[in-house]
Amino acid sequence: MKAKLKVILYFILEFILSLVFLGCLSLFLIKSTIYNPDFVKEQFKESDYYNNLYTSINNEMSNIVVQAGLDDSALENIYTNEMLSETIDEIISSIYSGKTYEVNTQEVKENLINNINNYLEINNIKITDQEALDKFVNNILKIYMDEITISDNIKYVEKIISKTRLLINIGLILCLIMIVILSLFMKKQFKDTILAIPLIVTGLILLFTYILVTSNVIIDNIFIWDVKVSELLQQVMFSILDKVKLYGVFLIILGCIDTVCVHLVNERRK
Secondary structure: OHHHHHHHHHHHHHHHHHHHHHHHHHHHHHHHOOOOHHHHHHHHHHOOHHHHHHHHHHHHHHHHHHHOOOOHHHHOOOOOHHHHHHHHHHHHHHHHHOOOOOOOOHHHHHHHHHHHHHHHHHOOOOOOOHHHHHHHHHHHHHHHHHHHHOOOHHHHHHHHHHHHHHHHHHHHHHHHHHHHHHHHHHHHHHOOOOOHHHHHHHHHHHHHHHHHHHHHOOHHHOOOOOHHHHHHHHHHHHHHHHHHHHHHHHHHHHHHHHHHHHHHHHHHHO
């Protein structure tokens, strides 16, 4: 009877250890992806977000320019892809560091005003309504600001990250502590391999999750806000799923290696 209870206890603890492993790996995955500014910046590049943003801003500004009676020469070189990428990278860094960052539009404003003055001079046009011109410039700068920061949505992202980052770190530490305690306890009580089952079970769950999501969710069809944001989100999801699959395969292989090694050690002892 005691032997049966011991076996039942063993598998219950192995199951709990598997859940803790899964929780620990899930938190690590979150921490190393969406809570990692370097990962996020890389996704912006991989999804070609900067070029898409450049085109989107330019198209919106062109509509305003046409309505104002000007041509696209007013928009020539007022901003560049490099300016956009540097600004967004700084915004991302500020979000994760908890620092306040204000988008500097002074250079864009100066370039725009210079282009307008050149256009007016070439076409021998005199300004009769300075207030209207100022309003036009402000509208152009507002488009630039709104497109870069996705309006006020960036503030909500910043709040979520700042409030949950500490919880992610605490959860990860607690999971690691539980893994150590459970492993030492089981090693002392059962003197048998303890890591193989949790590793393999966790790996199988990750692979099952990958297959389930990729089989039932058409990520390429996900649309949020606009095309460039949607493509960015799709890129992030693909990258995370690739990591889920990689971790799953790695854990299964590691669990199998652990099982073989323990078996060989036990055979030698005999």
